[in-house]
Amino acid sequence: MTDQLDAAGRLRHLLTLDGLPAPMLQRLIERARTFVPPAAAAAPRGRELEGRTVANLFMEPSTRTRVSFELAARRLGADVVNIEGSAASTVKGETLLDTVYTLQAMRTDLFVIRTAESGAPAEVARRVADDVAVVSGGESHLSHPTQGLLDTLTILQRKPDLDRLVVCIVGDIAHSRVARSAAQALRTLGVRELRLVSPPELKPAPHEFPGATWDSGLDRMLVDADVIMALRIQKERMSATEIPGASAYREQYGINRTRLARARPDAIVMHPGPMNRGIEIESDVADGPQSVIWTQVANGVAVRMAVLLTLAGRSQAR
Amino acid sequence: MTDQLDAAGRLRHLLTLDGLPAPMLQRLIERARTFVPPAAAAAPRGRELEGRTVANLFMEPSTRTRVSFELAARRLGADVVNIEGSAASTVKGETLLDTVYTLQAMRTDLFVIRTAESGAPAEVARRVADDVAVVSGGESHLSHPTQGLLDTLTILQRKPDLDRLVVCIVGDIAHSRVARSAAQALRTLGVRELRLVSPPELKPAPHEFPGATWDSGLDRMLVDADVIMALRIQKERMSATEIPGASAYREQYGINRTRLARARPDAIVMHPGPMNRGIEIESDVADGPQSVIWTQVANGVAVRMAVLLTLAGRSQAR
Amino acid sequence: MTDQLDAAGRLRHLLTLDGLPAPMLQRLIERARTFVPPAAAAAPRGRELEGRTVANLFMEPSTRTRVSFELAARRLGADVVNIEGSAASTVKGETLLDTVYTLQAMRTDLFVIRTAESGAPAEVARRVADDVAVVSGGESHLSHPTQGLLDTLTILQRKPDLDRLVVCIVGDIAHSRVARSAAQALRTLGVRELRLVSPPELKPAPHEFPGATWDSGLDRMLVDADVIMALRIQKERMSATEIPGASAYREQYGINRTRLARARPDAIVMHPGPMNRGIEIESDVADGPQSVIWTQVANGVAVRMAVLLTLAGRSQAR
Numbered sequence: 001m002t003d004q005l006d007a008a009g010r011l012r013h014l015l016t017l018d019g020l021p022a023p024m025l026q027r028l029i030e031r032a033r034t035f036v037p038p039a040a041a042a043a044p045r046g047r048e049l050e051g052r053t054v055a056n057l058f059m060e061p062s063t064r065t066r067v068s069f070e071l072a073a074r075r076l077g078a079d080v081v082n083i084e085g086s087a088a089s090t091v092k093g094e095t096l097l098d099t100v101y102t103l104q105a106m107r108t109d110l111f112v113i114r115t116a117e118s119g120a121p122a123e124v125a126r127r128v129a130d131d132v133a134v135v136s137g138g139e140s141h142l143s144h145p146t147q148g149l150l151d152t153l154t155i156l157q158r159k160p161d162l163d164r165l166v167v168c169i170v171g172d173i174a175h176s177r178v179a180r181s182a183a184q185a186l187r188t189l190g191v192r193e194l195r196l197v198s199p200p201e202l203k204p205a206p207h208e209f210p211g212a213t214w215d216s217g218l219d220r221m222l223v224d225a226d227v228i229m230a231l232r233i234q235k236e237r238m239s240a241t242e243i244p245g246a247s248a249y250r251e252q253y254g255i256n257r258t259r260l261a262r263a264r265p266d267a268i269v270m271h272p273g274p275m276n277r278g279i280e281i282e283s284d285v286a287d288g289p290q291s292v293i294w295t296q297v298a299n300g301v302a303v304r305m306a307v308l309l310t311l312a313g314r315s316q317a318r
Numbered sequence: 319m320t321d322q323l324d325a326a327g328r329l330r331h332l333l334t335l336d337g338l339p340a341p342m343l344q345r346l347i348e349r350a351r352t353f354v355p356p357a358a359a360a361a362p363r364g365r366e367l368e369g370r371t372v373a374n375l376f377m378e379p380s381t382r383t384r385v386s387f388e389l390a391a392r393r394l395g396a397d398v399v400n401i402e403g404s405a406a407s408t409v410k411g412e413t414l415l416d417t418v419y420t421l422q423a424m425r426t427d428l429f430v431i432r433t434a435e436s437g438a439p440a441e442v443a444r445r446v447a448d449d450v451a452v453v454s455g456g457e458s459h460l461s462h463p464t465q466g467l468l469d470t471l472t473i474l475q476r477k478p479d480l481d482r483l484v485v486c487i488v489g490d491i492a493h494s495r496v497a498r499s500a501a502q503a504l505r506t507l508g509v510r511e512l513r514l515v516s517p518p519e520l521k522p523a524p525h526e527f528p529g530a531t532w533d534s535g536l537d538r539m540l541v542d543a544d545v546i547m548a549l550r551i552q553k554e555r556m557s558a559t560e561i562p563g564a565s566a567y568r569e570q571y572g573i574n575r576t577r578l579a580r581a582r583p584d585a586i587v588m589h590p591g592p593m594n595r596g597i598e599i600e601s602d603v604a605d606g607p608q609s610v611i612w613t614q615v616a617n618g619v620a621v622r623m624a625v626l627l628t629l630a631g632r633s634q635a636r
Numbered sequence: 637m638t639d640q641l642d643a644a645g646r647l648r649h650l651l652t653l654d655g656l657p658a659p660m661l662q663r664l665i666e667r668a669r670t671f672v673p674p675a676a677a678a679a680p681r682g683r684e685l686e687g688r689t690v691a692n693l694f695m696e697p698s699t700r701t702r703v704s705f706e707l708a709a710r711r712l713g714a715d716v717v718n719i720e721g722s723a724a725s726t727v728k729g730e731t732l733l734d735t736v737y738t739l740q741a742m743r744t745d746l747f748v749i750r751t752a753e754s755g756a757p758a759e760v761a762r763r764v765a766d767d768v769a770v771v772s773g774g775e776s777h778l779s780h781p782t783q784g785l786l787d788t789l790t791i792l793q794r795k796p797d798l799d800r801l802v803v804c805i806v807g808d809i810a811h812s813r814v815a816r817s818a819a820q821a822l823r824t825l826g827v828r829e830l831r832l833v834s835p836p837e838l839k840p841a842p843h844e845f846p847g848a849t850w851d852s853g854l855d856r857m858l859v860d861a862d863v864i865m866a867l868r869i870q871k872e873r874m875s876a877t878e879i880p881g882a883s884a885y886r887e888q889y890g891i892n893r894t895r896l897a898r899a900r901p902d903a904i905v906m907h908p909g910p911m912n913r914g915i916e917i918e919s920d921v922a923d924g925p926q927s928v929i930w931t932q933v934a935n936g937v938a939v940r941m942a943v944l945l946t947l948a949g950r951s952q953a954r
Contacts, residue, residue, distance in 0.1 A: 040449055042369055043425035051678055053707065064420050067399050071371065071424055074397050079710050081703050098910060102700050105933035106707055107679035131676055274416060297423035358767055360687055361743035382738050385717050389689065389742055392715050592734060615741035 004125065013125040013134040014307055016143040017184040025185055028306050029153050035302035036157075043075055043301070049312055050077035052109040057099065058084045058137065059115040064273060064297070065137050069112045069146075072304035081108070100124050104132055110311060114138045133311035141175045146307060147272055148181025150299040152189065154292050155227055157299075158268050162186065166193045168221050168263075170253055171231025171280055173198040173214070174205075178231060178272045183209050195221045199244060199253065218253055225263040229270040230255045230281045246279050256282040260290065268292045322443065331443040331452040332625055334461040335502040343503055346624050347471050353620035354475075361393055361619070367630055368395035370427040375417065376402045376455065377433040382591060382615070383455050387430045387464075390622035399426070418442050422450055428629060432456040451629035459493045464625060465590055466499025468617040470507065472610050473545055475617075476586050480504065484511045486539050486581075488571055489549025489598055491516040491532070492523075496549060496590045501527050513539045517562060517571065536571055543581040547588040548573045548599045564597050574600040578608065586610045640761065649761040649770040650943055652779040653820040661821055664942055665789050671938035672793075679711055679937070684945055686713035688745040693735065694720045694773065695751040700909060700933070701773050705748045705782075708940035717744070736760050740768055746947060750774040769947035777811045782943060783908055784817025786935040788825065790928050791863055793935075794904050798822065802829045804857050804899075806889055807867025807916055809834040809850070810841075814867060814908045819845050833857045835880060835889065854889055861899040865906040866891045866916045882915050892918040896926065904928045 004020075006012040011024060035044045054073040058066050066082065073080045081103070100111060111128070113121045114137035121143075125134040138144045159165055167186055169179050173196045183194055187210070194212040196204065203214055215221050222228065233249060244252065255269060269281070269291045277283045286293060322338075324330040329342060353362045372391040376384050384400065391398045399421070418429060429446070431439045432455035439461075443452040456462045477483055485504055487497050491514045501512055505528070512530040514522065521532055533539050540546065551567060562570065573587060587599075587609045595601045604611060640656075642648040647660060671680045690709040694702050702718065709716045717739070736747060747764070749757045750773035757779075761770040774780045795801055803822055809815050809832045819830055823846070830848040832840065839850055851857050858864065869885060880888065891905060905917070905927045913919045922929060 037425065040447075043371065045369055051681055053679065063401055063417075067401070067421065068424060070399065071397065079707065081706065083699055083703070095913070098913075099699075101930055102909060102933050103703065105930040106704060106937050107673065107934070129676075273420060277413070277416075294419055294423040297420050298425070301424050355743065358765075361689065363687055381719055381735075385719070385739065386742060388717065389715065591738060595731070595734075612737055612741040615738050616743070619742050 011310055013121075014145050014311065015121050015125060015134065015136045015139070017145045017148045017181050017188070018143070020184075020188065022188050022190075025149070025152070025188055028149055028303070028310060029156065031306035031310065032149065032153055032299065032303040035305045036153075036299060043071075044305075045075045045077075046305075046309075047077040048309055049073060052078045052312055053081065053107060054078045054110045054112065054308065055081045055083060055103045055108045056112045056137070057096075057103075057114070058082070059096070059113075059117070059120075060138065061085055062114055062138065065114065065300075068297070068300045069135075069137060069304050072301050073110075073308055075301075076305055076308060078110075078308070096120060097124065097127060100128065104128060108132065110135065110308065112137045116140055118142055135307060135311065138177060141177050142180060144177040144181045146300065146303050147178050148185045149307070150296055150303040151178075151182045151229065151270060151272070152185045153299045153303060154270065154296045155186075155268070157295070158292065159226055163190045163192050165191055165226040166195065166224055166264075167191055167227040167229065168195040168197060168225040169229045169231065170197045170218060170221075170255065172202045172233055173209075173231070174202040175234070176231050179204075179229075180208065182229065183212060187211055195225070197221045197253070199249075218259065219262060222259055222262040225267055227268055227270065228255060228260070228263055229272075232272060232274065233276060233280050235276070246276075250279050254278075254280055254282060255285050257284055257288075260285055266290075270296060273297065329628055331439075332463050332629065333439050333443060333452065333454045333457070335463045335466045335499050335506070336461070338502075338506065340506050340508075343467070343470070343506055346467055346621070346628060347474065349624035349628065350467065350471055350617065350621040353623040354471075354617060361389075362623075363393045363395075364623075364627075365395040366627055367391060370396045370630055371399065371425060372396045372428045372430065372626065373399045373401060373421045373426045374430045374455070375414075375421075375432070376400070377414070377431075377435070377438075378456065379403055380432055380456065383432065383618075386615070386618045387453075387455060387622050390619050391428075391626055393619075394623055394626060396428075396626070414438060415442065415445060418446065422446060426450065428453065428626065430455045434458055436460055453625060453629065456495060459495050460498060462495040462499045464618065464621050465496050466503045467625070468614055468621040469496075469500045469547065469588060469590070470503045471617045471621060472588065472614045473504075473586070475613070476610065477544055481508045481510050483509055483544040484513065484542055484582075485509055485545040485547065486513040486515060486543040487547045487549065488515045488536060488539075488573065490520045490551055491527075491549070492520040493552070494549050497522075497547075498526065500547065501530060505529055513543070515539045515571070517567075536577065537580060540577055540580040543585055545586055545588065546573060546578070546581055547590075550590060550592065551594060551598050553594070564594075568597050572596075572598055572600060573603050575602055575606075578603055578606075584608075588614060591615065647946055649757075650781050650947065651757050651761060651770065651772045651775070653781045653784045653817050653824070654779070656820075656824065658824050658826075661785070661788070661824055664785055664939070664946060665792065667942035667946065668785065668789055668935065668939040671941040672935060679707075680941075681711045681713075682941075682945075683713040685709060685948055688714045688948055689717065689743060690714045690746045690748065690944065691717045691719060691739045691744045692748045692773070693732075693739075693750070694718070695732070695749075695753070695756075696774065697721055698750055698774065701750065701936075704933070704936045705771075705773060705940050708937050709746075709944055711937075712941055712944060714746075714944070732756060733760065733763060736764065740764060744768065746771065746944060748773045752776055754778055771943060771947065774813060777813050778816060780813040780817045782936065782939050783814050784821045785943070786932055786939040787814075787818045787865065787906060787908070788821045789935045789939060790906065790932045791822075791904070793931070794928065795862055799826045799828050801827055801862040802831065802860055802900075803827055803863040803865065804831040804833060804861040805865045805867065806833045806854060806857075806891065808838045808869055809845075809867070810838040811870070812867050815840075815865075816844065818865065819848060823847055831857045831861070833889070835885075854895065855898060858895055858898040862903055863906065864891060864896070864899055864903055865908075868908060868910065869912060869916050871912070882912075886915050890914075890916055890918060891921050893920055893924075896921055902926075906932060909933065
């Protein structure tokens, strides 16, 4: 875990949910709730970040996460600069750190960094100036903290008593930063039971998910589940024959209506997107009454507004 | 034709000009006129779309149309998100509809969609929430409604009596959404005569252009024309030998000064851009006194402001 | 030199520093100083360009220069449109001028143009409307005027008495627009001595750097230097064997601590970025106490704000 708190115990960067105290998670989630608009209402807005500059440094492509951060920042009044993949430093072989120093010298106040390189966000966080904050927008297979927060918020909206819930995450657990961040938040906040389901080849190391149970048999694990989170399967992994092919995966691990019926009748179904419809989830489930998939997306903007505000608030006085 | 009007007969989406009633076309054009700045004046602006989010979903690249919509939206105060080609869903194989649902969950109010896929904008329009609107930014060979409106506005600015005009469209009529949308608007508004000129290989099906005459001989068709609209020729089609090579095309269908002299002396010359100078149009015509090509571009922003305002106005109350 | 002044002698475009009178350079630099924020202060902002549109036309990729102009324009309230490389006209074979005419028709007030094509910015400047201005964001090997201004500002901040300074520029002088623009500004403002150092293969034509001395031996040239400016070496040139390989270059021309000790003890070290650490500059120098590299970047935004304001101010009355 990286030291992402300052001397006063306030959030200084957001790199991982691992080790964040429960009250801090709760405060972030409560703050996010204030940015969730009622059904047909306009998007909430503010001017708290007017004059601030947010740089989205996305080494891995991700339209949805980039747009979510971009809208969160702009709806709070910030200027947003997008730097993506090959358009970034990589073109001329500049290091990520030099790109960060350059943008910092241009008075960037907050960096959102998405990268396949483990440790890069923490390295950046160690190097930036005192009044500059770093948010992970997804780091390798390790961490995706705003996703973990939005998943937790989505669960709590529908099922506030976490200590009575059974949450079942299904898919490529071994490589999933989504699973890791959700598990960390849910565990800290006291979820009753966390079940992990994956093909044997994609079983995670137990120490990465303390307290969770793992099994390769989905049908058993769905019984009595309150929350089912299907993960996106990487087709590249399937072609590499590391895991079963698409149709075998669908057969054994796809969430369909028959399987869903094994869970509790009021169970909710989640997916971080983008979905491979017909592989890890069937369309009638994704679009059905138990799906909260679009609510997750909506909550994503709210969570990111809350995170940006919290981090920017620290240096507000300057 | 798609049902793009709501129960009260108001414009709900703008997908095609086909079937739009004349008064509605006239209202859009009149509204656009209010956004056309005098010669050296600053761009008109408003704040009517403050707090609204416009997403430009461009599956086909088009810098000029994308920028035109972007400036129209921003000059009315909207936040604009650009999602282009490979940066969009296609990277991860997400469907267009899931991309739309995602952006809608992030509180996008209006989608501009440009796509080579026939029917996609209408499909999106059927699926979005009640308070979300869809504008086609160009659909396959079928429809480019804001282009049709800006072309009509440009003609009316110079020659208000449409029922006395002879309009001659020259080029690849068979594959042109520009020709289709212009023809639909001009016919609804009562143009006297619409002439279509193309190589025989690119002759359109007659039922697609009811009331228009077609001929492969440009020189005959230019006689007495008040308006000459040259279409962009797709070089890819020429290399596929579907149509004559560049020099043969220029010889037979290029608009040059000699040909222009066959039209009425006050005829105007139009082109939707980007131009292949020296193929479908000669530079001395494109840059000459009868050209209204840059006026078309200026009118494009005005038309798009009018369309955005009209569609957003419907849900203003929320 | 292009005529970039108007009849009243005011700056109309900024294409090159060559031939700009000293008082004009001084006024731009003084204006830029007002936009340099104190150490931990927020970025200065204004609303002087509200309602104006700035188009960044970058035919060559350059994230840092594009972002610097983008932030400069937005912090003054302008709308900014980015059009880069293949996304620009090149996709459909449109000429640069037609792209400019198109954006001008959409009421672009100011173009920033970066291009490998010599003469293109001046050509655009000759063709735009009276109330539209052009700024070079880098032109071939010839000119990078805002870089020259920010380099001069950075030197003057630390060492105000230019007529007592020895400035030493090291690297691929022959192909460097950075060296040319810096040399032009420094000479006009009366630098005491300008020394150029490069491998013999990269020696510039003497008439391009009047008054400067050239030598291929770095160690000699560093003696008594007040300012050392290392240029970025193009690795593509090295692979083309036009110049020595990376390790030979580092050996002979890399700025390291030993070499730095030959200069004056208070000498400053500059680099336009992006750096090839370990080739033209060692990290302990780049990150050391004599480096002003990030100050250059910060000054870049300030200089661009000053330039945009100066050019826009000319047509403010409209």
